Amino acid sequence: MRPLPPIAAMRALEAAARHLSFTRAADELHITQSAVSHQIRHLEEFWGFPLFKRQSRGLILTEQGEALADVIRSFLEQMEQTLGRLTETEVRGPLKVSLLQSFAVKWLVPRLPDFQAVHPEIDVWISTNDDPIDFGEGEADLAIRLGGGNYPSLFSELLLTEKVFPVCSPRLAERLGMPECPRDLLRYPLMLRNNEERTATWQEWFLRAGVENPQLADGPRFPDTNMALQAALADQGVALVRSAHVGDDLEAGRLIRLFDVDYPSASAYYLVCPKGRENQPKIKAFREWLQEEAAAARSSYAALGI
Known part of the structure; x- marks a missing residue:
């Protein structure tokens, strides 16, 4: 296949052929007349034949120049139409978001109506899991993960x-x-986790509170924080929770905090997506909205002392 010249040179040829003027082509492309002239000269050298005849009254396309200008015009129009369709699909298509069920239920989902009010053109599809995401297979466009922020490929x-x-x-x-x-x-x-012995979250809290070697009684155990929290809301016991899960419940009085003792979680919530896609329109819109909501949540937590 014969190599193609730069797209900028082809745009210069199409504009100059349409206007039969390097000056008007330069005005349209927001470059100088000498830059257009240089691009045309480059194409003539690249292809090995003249594209314009320079006459005292202006420019005339050669037979080769007219044929190539038509092809380039068709190519540029088709590319513009295709990009327009792809951009519209990118903006209007569903946004697939993967995250933990507990974070989805207690933090994201209650806030989603605000995003939909601002971006009614974006349908958010939620999936809940903590497994590695295969972005290449279209499982998700964006994920929210709880971890240390070490995602070198994302x-x-x-x-x-x-x-x-x-x-x-x-x-x-x-x-x-x-x-x-x-x-x-x-x-x-x-309220204990199924893996309490391994994670030792209550042990950590009691240590911070100055209680050494606490002996935790056997009791109900739950597979995740969200279930333990639901049990606490149902008056079944005391749950050790993460601030993002209980901010709204504390503010509404459905829960009360016990003691002014806490410890920072070793993990935090991160937004992740494939590198290079973070500024795609629907992902960028959702990212910016999430950061605004997170800033508002931090202010709310500070007011609650959490």
Whole structure:
């Protein structure tokens, strides 16, 4: 296949052929007349034949120049139409977002109507899992992951950091009485994770609270934070939670925080997507909205002391 010249030179030929003037072509392309003349001369040298005849009254296309100008004009128009369709699809097509179920239920989904109000042209499709995403297979356009931010093959940006602390429902506190010190919580039903021995989240909190070697009683165990939180909302016990999961519940009075003791989570929420796609229209719109919501959430958490 014969090599093609630069697209800028082909644009210069198409414009000059249409106007039969290097000056008017330069005005249209927002370059200088000498730049257009240079591009045409480059094409003539590249292809080995003249494209214009320079006459005292102006320019006339040669037979070769007229044939090539028609082909280039058709090519540029088709490319513009194709790009227009692709851009429209990119903006209007669904945005597939993958994230943890707990974060989706307690943080993202309640806020989604605000995004839809601003961007009704973008349908957000939510999927919940914590598995590695195969972006190449179209499983998701964007993911929100809980981790340390080490995603070398992906674009990533920090969304939210979190603190960890215990909460319970007002009804449970009224029924069992408010604990007077952190050690008192060992007498309360604590919502444990299935892997509590491995993660030792309650152990970490009691250590921060000055309680050494706490002995956690056996009790209900849950596979994830969201289920433990739902149990706490149902007055079943005390849950150790992450701030992003309970901000709205604390503000509404559905939960109360127990003690001014917390510790920063070792993991944070990150937005991730394939490198180079972060500024595609629908992804950029969602990213910018998420960052605005995260900033508002941080202000709300600060007011709540979390």
